[in-house]
Amino acid sequence: MTRTLAALAIAATVALIPARAAAQSLGYFEAAEDVGQPALAGSTTYDADAQTYTITGGGTNMWATRDEFQFAWRKLNGDFILRAHVAFQGAGVDPHRKIGWIIRQDLTPGSPYVDATIHGDGLTSLQYRKTAGGITAQIESAIKKADVVQLERRGGTYIMSVAKFGDPFTVTETTAVTLPDEVYVGLFVCSHNPKVQETAVFSNVRIDVPPKTAWTPYRDYIGSNLEIMTVATGARTVLHTSPISIQAPNWTVDGKSLIFNGSGRLHRIDLASRAVTPFDTGFATRNNNDHVFTFDGTLLGISHHSADDNGRSVIYSLPATGGTPKRITANSPSYFHGWSPDNKWLIYTGLRNGNLDIYKISADGGDEIRLTSAPGVDDGSEYTPDGQWIFFNSTRTGLMQVWKMRADGSEQTQVTNDQFNNWFPHIAPDGKSMVVISYGQDTAPGDHPFYKHVYLRHMGLDAGNPKVVAYLFGGQGTINVPSWSPDSTKIGFVSNSALPVLPSGSVVFDGKTLAGWHKPQGVPADYRGGKWEVVDGTLVGDQDPPGMGGFLVTDKVYRDFVIEFDVKLDEPADSGVFLRMGEDGKNHQLTLDNDTNKKFGDVYLSWGRGTVHEAPEGKKHFKQGEWNRVKIQIQGEPARIQFWLNGKAITDFQHTAETTSDVPKEGRIGLQIHAGKDWSSGSKVRFRNIRVTEL
Secondary structure, three states: OOOOOOOOOOOOOOOOOHHHHHOEEEEEEOOHHHHHOOOOOOOOEEOOOOOOOEEEEOOEEOOEEOOOOOEEEEEOOEEEEEEEEEEEEEEOOEEEEEEEEEEOOOOOOOOOEEEEEEEEOEEEEEEEOOOOOOOOEEEEEEOOOOOOOEEEEEEOEEEEEOOOOOOOOOEEEEEOOOOHHHHHHHHHHHHOOOOOOOOEEEEEEEEEEOOOOOOOOOOOOOEEEEEEEEEEOOOEEEEEOOOEEEOOOOOOOOOEEEEEOOOOOOEEOOOOOOEEEEEOOOOOOOEEEEEEEEEEEEEEEEEEEEHHHHHHHHHEEEEEOOOOOOOOOOOOOOEHHHHOOOOOEEEEEEOOOOOOEEEEEEOOOOOOEEEEOOEEEEEEEEEEOOOOEEEEEOOOOOOOOEEEOOOOOOEEOOOOOOOOEHHHHHOOOOOOOEEEEEEEOOOOOOOOOOOOOEEEEEEEOOOOOOEEEEEEEOOOOOOOOOOOOOOOEEEEEEEEEEEOOOOOOOOOOOOOOOOOEOOOOOOOHEEEEEEEEOOOOEEEOOOOOOOOOOOEEEEOEOOOOOEEEEEEEOOEEEEEEEEEEOOOOOOOOEEEEEEOOOOOEEOOOOOEEEEEEEEOHHHHHHHOOOOEEEEEEOOOOEEEEEEEOOEEEEEEEEOOOOOOOOOOOOEEEEEEEOOOOOOOOOOOEEEEEEEEOOO
16 A cells, blocks of 8 residues: 555656666676786676676785775765675685675775675674775674675665575674775675685675655655566566666566556566556556456456545556556545455455555445454455455554454454564465565554665465565565466565666776877877876876876777766866867867866867857856766767766757868867966866767
8 A cells, every 4th residue: 555646746657777788798887807916817797687796706815904806896975785695606715715795995905995794614794994004803793604695884884784595684883984975886706815716606686775865755766676586596687677666566367477557657567578568547647556456367456546536546447458447446545455366356455534444345336344443554455365364464463463354354363473564465376375575663563665674575374484585675666566476486576776877888998097098199289298197096187397288089089979977177277078089189179168267068169160159058067176977979970969067968069061161070089188377286187987888
C-alpha cells in the first residue's frame, strides 16, 4: 500500500536503460590498475552477462605504511554504500591474502584509506590509515569468513556491515579517518605474497548513492534498479535501470514478463529481449504501486488515483492484456493487494475513519467486508494459493509483524515474532514459503518509507528457517506486490540508487602523463610557450615565460565529436577549447575567459576572424574557485557547435559556409594558455576527467 502517489510530478515517460548496454567495459568502475607496483601485475575482468567481476592481484601486503594490490575503482563524492558477495578462488597460499572494498584518498601506495577486508583465514576487519604513509590500524569483526561485505560512508563515519549469506549484518564503524569529499572507491585483491597471485570473484556488486540529506519523501526521488533474483542462491541480475522511481514488479503468469509502475503508468518488460513497452490501462494513468494479476492470469487489479475521488486511490480491474478499467471499490482510499484463487474476491487495505484495515470485496463490486479491526496498521494482504488463508502484516503487537487469518477473517494468528519490521508477505506459487521485506527498528513500525537499508527474507509459512536472501537499499516500491516467478524459484524487486552514470567516451588524458598530447609549433610565436604539467591527476597550465601563451593539442585528429571535462580557472586566467584545430592554429574556439571579460561559451574564430557568437549566459553559471563541468559538441559541415556549462545549455550555434570558409573540417582538440599581460603571476588553468566520444 502507498498512501501517496509516487513520481507523478515527474514526466510520464519512464527512462529505462538496459543494464548491458549501459555497462562500460568495467561495469560500475572507471578503471582497474595495480597500486604500489606489485611484482606480479594484476588484472580485472567484468562479465556483463553474469554481472560479476573476476580480479587477480599480487602484492606484498596492504598494511603498515604502504599497499600493493589490484584495484578496480571509480571516483565518488559524498555519501555512498558499497556492497558485494565475495569469494576467493582456490585454496590460496598465504592466510592473510585479502579481498574486499576500499575507499582511498588517492592511488599512491601510502594513501589514507578505509577498507572492509576478508582475509584468507576468515578474519574480517575494518582497516584504515589516517595519514599518508602512516601506520594501518584495524577493528576486527566478530564475524569470521563473511561472504557478504558492505562498506558505507555516511558523513564522517565509515561503516562496515558483514554477514555470512543468509544472516543479518554485523556492523563495525569508525570515525577515526578523515578523507576528502572526492575519493577512489572500489574492489581490491592482494595476495600478501609478492611471488604469487590470488583471484576472487565479486557478485551482486552494487554502488548505492542515497538521496541528499534534505530530500522530501514523495516529492524527491532517486534512480531505480529493476532486478530479479534466484531465491535459493541470492544471485541477482539487474534487468533495467532508471533515473526515476519505478516500483513494484510482478511476474506475468506465463513467466515471460514483469509488470511495474513508474510515473503513474504501468509498463511491461519482456524478460527475453528486455524490451519495455507501455501497458494499456485506459484512462487510469495515475496508478500507484498496487497492481496484481489473478492466479489464472486473466485479469489485473490496479489502484488508480481517481479525479472523481479528489485524487484518492480507487481499485479497478481490467483484462490482463490491458484495456478499459472497471471500478470495483466505491469507498476510497483503497489500496489493492490480492485476488482470491477463484477470481471472486479482491482484498485490499482501506483507510476508514483514520484506521488502516484489511477489507475484501466481490469482483463485481458492491459492499466491502471488513476483515481486521485491531488497533494499529493492517496492510499487505495476500491469499495462499489454496485460498484457505490470507497473510498480512500488522502492528497490533508493537513492531510490524506477519499475521495470517482465514479467508473470512477468523483465526487471526501472529506468524513472525522477531526484531524486524516485516512487510508484504508474498506467498510462493507452490504454497511452501514466503518472502518479506524487513526494515530495522530505525523505521517506525507503521511506515514503509523509501530509501532505507532493508533485507528481503525467505522463510516458511510458519516463519521457520528465516534467511536473508537480498541485502539492499530500497523500501517503498521494492516488493509491494506479489513478485514470485510462476515456478517459485525467483522474485522480482526494485533497489534504489542515485549513482551518477559513468562518463562515456574515450579517456584522452590519463591523469598521469601527457601521452597523446603535444605542443604545436606552427602557431604564432607568442603561443609556442606555456608550461603544461600533471599534478595529482590534473592537467595544469601556466604562462611560461610570463606573457607567453601556449597550446596543448591531441595527437589524434577528430571531426564530429563530444568532449567532456572538468575545468577550474584561477582569476584572472584566460583559456579556451579549440576544435578541429590545424597545426597552424586555425580552429573553432569555445571561450573559457576568466579574466575581466568573463566569457564562457562564446564561439571565436582564429586568427583575426573574431567572435561569431556571444553567450552572455555563460558567466551566470560559472563557479569561481570550483570545478566546473563542461560539455562541447561539434557536428556537421558547416559545423553546429553546442556548449553546456554545469549542466546548463549555454550555446547552440550553427555556422554557415561563409563563417567557416577557412577553418579545417577536421583537426585536433586543443587547450589554451592565453598569451598577454591579462594574467596574474601564479594563475593557472586546470583540466581533468577529459573524455571524447566520436560521433
